[in-house]
Amino acid sequence: SQQGEEDPQALSIQEGENATMNCSYKTSINNLQWYRQNSGRGLVHLILIRSNEREKHSGRLRVTLDTSKKSSSLLITASRAADTASYFCATDQGGKLIFGQGTELSVKP
């Protein structure tokens, strides 16, 4: 079964708006990562947050982690049409990545 469950499954916003995606997981983790997948392409690593971190930034990306609630969120600020993609959270389980089902983000120009 999937370790991560993402919410919402699909999100449609206008360019310039912020997009927030959430991920919940079930077991203890070493770290949590977010990946992006453009249509017809492989996954691309975006950002990693360790279990002892609460928040991390990378450009327009902001990731939070709440280990007490076993949840994480990915915020994309000032979205662009090029951000249209599926976004997956993944947890590191002893060297194996377990992926969530993903959030499909559509950013309309």
Add this chain to the structure above:
Amino acid sequence: DAGVIQSPRHEVTEMGQEVTLRCKPISGHDYLFWYRQTMMRGLELLIYFNNNVPIDDSGMPEDRFSAKMPNASFSTLKIQPSEPRDSAVYFCASSLWYTAGANYQPQHFGDGTRLSIL
């Protein structure tokens, strides 16, 4: 730099045929992973190798699936005989060595092989 290279990009074949998917990881990477992606089950890890040695194949669905890594620059995933339910996108990924919980190295994915079994 060349990324992970998978071939073929698309494969359409009839049920019962043997299918071989190929992957060339990024040079110098120690880990190689095979995943399968479907709408119903999402992205599933099938097997992974460390320094050409299979470490965990618990995700391989059944004996019809086999994977090999004869050297550091090449891996294959074989399905024999193929069935319609094997239709999916198969991804190969590679990463540098890391220790669990420390100095994590991200996985680099190829663009996948879209497999259709008729």
